[in-house]
Amino acid sequence: MSLADLxxxxxxxxxxxxxxxxxxxxxxxxxxxxxxxxxxxxxxxFIYLNSEFLAIMEVIIYIGAIAVAIIFAIMLSRPMARETxxxxxxxxxxxxxxxxxxxxxxxxxxHRTVWHAASPEGDYSMRMxxxxxxxxxxxxxxxxxxxxxxxxIGALLLAAGKERSS
Amino acid sequence: xxxxxxxxxFLSAALFSIGVYGLLARRNLVAILISLELILNSASINFxxxxxxxxxxxxxxxxxxxxxxxxxxxxVCIGLSLILLLYRKRGSINVxxxxxxxx
Numbered sequence: 001m002s003l004a005d006l007x008x009x010x011x012x013x014x015x016x017x018x019x020x021x022x023x024x025x026x027x028x029x030x031x032x033x034x035x036x037x038x039x040x041x042x043x044x045x046f047i048y049l050n051s052e053f054l055a056i057m058e059v060i061i062y063i064g065a066i067a068v069a070i071i072f073a074i075m076l077s078r079p080m081a082r083e084t085x086x087x088x089x090x091x092x093x094x095x096x097x098x099x100x101x102x103x104x105x106x107x108x109x110x111h112r113t114v115w116h117a118a119s120p121e122g123d124y125s126m127r128m129x130x131x132x133x134x135x136x137x138x139x140x141x142x143x144x145x146x147x148x149x150x151x152x153i154g155a156l157l158l159a160a161g162k163e164r165s166s
Numbered sequence: 167x168x169x170x171x172x173x174x175x176f177l178s179a180a181l182f183s184i185g186v187y188g189l190l191a192r193r194n195l196v197a198i199l200i201s202l203e204l205i206l207n208s209a210s211i212n213f214x215x216x217x218x219x220x221x222x223x224x225x226x227x228x229x230x231x232x233x234x235x236x237x238x239x240x241x242v243c244i245g246l247s248l249i250l251l252l253y254r255k256r257g258s259i260n261v262x263x264x265x266x267x268x269x
Binding site: 004005008012015016019020022023028031032035038039042045046048049050051053054057058061062065066069070073074076077087091092094095096098099100102103106107110111115116117118119120122123124128129131132133137140141144147148150151152154155158159 | 184190199204210211229239250251
């Protein structure tokens with residue numbers, strides 16, 4: 001087994017561990033910090049998948065913007081960081097059974113399907129992504145930018161709603 | 167061979183199942199949002215894994231992953247402002263206590 005494979009297994013373990021901690025800790029603040037660990041593992045996996053651009057985007061947008069926004073929201077609502085949530089044993093076991101069945105079904109399907117393999121060699125460069133975004137992907141690209149604009153305006157309106165009405 | 171298509175797919179299936187578990191088990195809205203992020207990440211791992219191992223044009227999967235990240239940013243933006251609004255209105259972000267729309 002080569003060094004790259006060992007590192008891959010380590011990264012996969014860190015990702016899964018981060019994800020498990022992100023759902024299992026009762027304090028939301030720890031959940032958000034574990035989410036950052038998990039997202040960093042995913043970014044490392046993206047490098048293994050030859051997509052350096054996506055790895056950088058994952059770190060900048062997911063960790064730099066989304067995770068930090070979640071932490072901001074937790075800190076802004078005062079007692080949330082100190083609160084621990086009471087979890088019912090029945091609900092946990094029910095959710096665990098559903099998730100385990102889902103995982104087993106997915107693994108079975110993955111195992112049985114025959115994938116049509118192609119060569120991993122190819123042009124992964126940012127130039128090709130840009131050409132694709134402004135070529136065949138121009139319509140979804142514009143739609144996504146519209147969605148982002150609407151989301152920003154909506155978030156501003158929602159956050160300012162109380163001050164406007166009073 | 168540990169870096170095969172199947173190992174990536176198993177990993178993303180595990181992430182997805184963990185996300186679904188969090189979605190069902192947690193009652194805190196921020197924790198539910200975090201679980202949603204895990205699910206979206208498993209989708210982008212799948213896109214990039216298929217991009218590497220099954221597609222000839224290596225830009226297609228990366229473009230889809232860019233869209234996933236952009237939509238996740240929009241979703242978190244709206245979700246967090248709704249959560250803060252709910253928190254200011256009732257001082258709690260437990261989903262069980264926000265049941266006005268329940269039929």
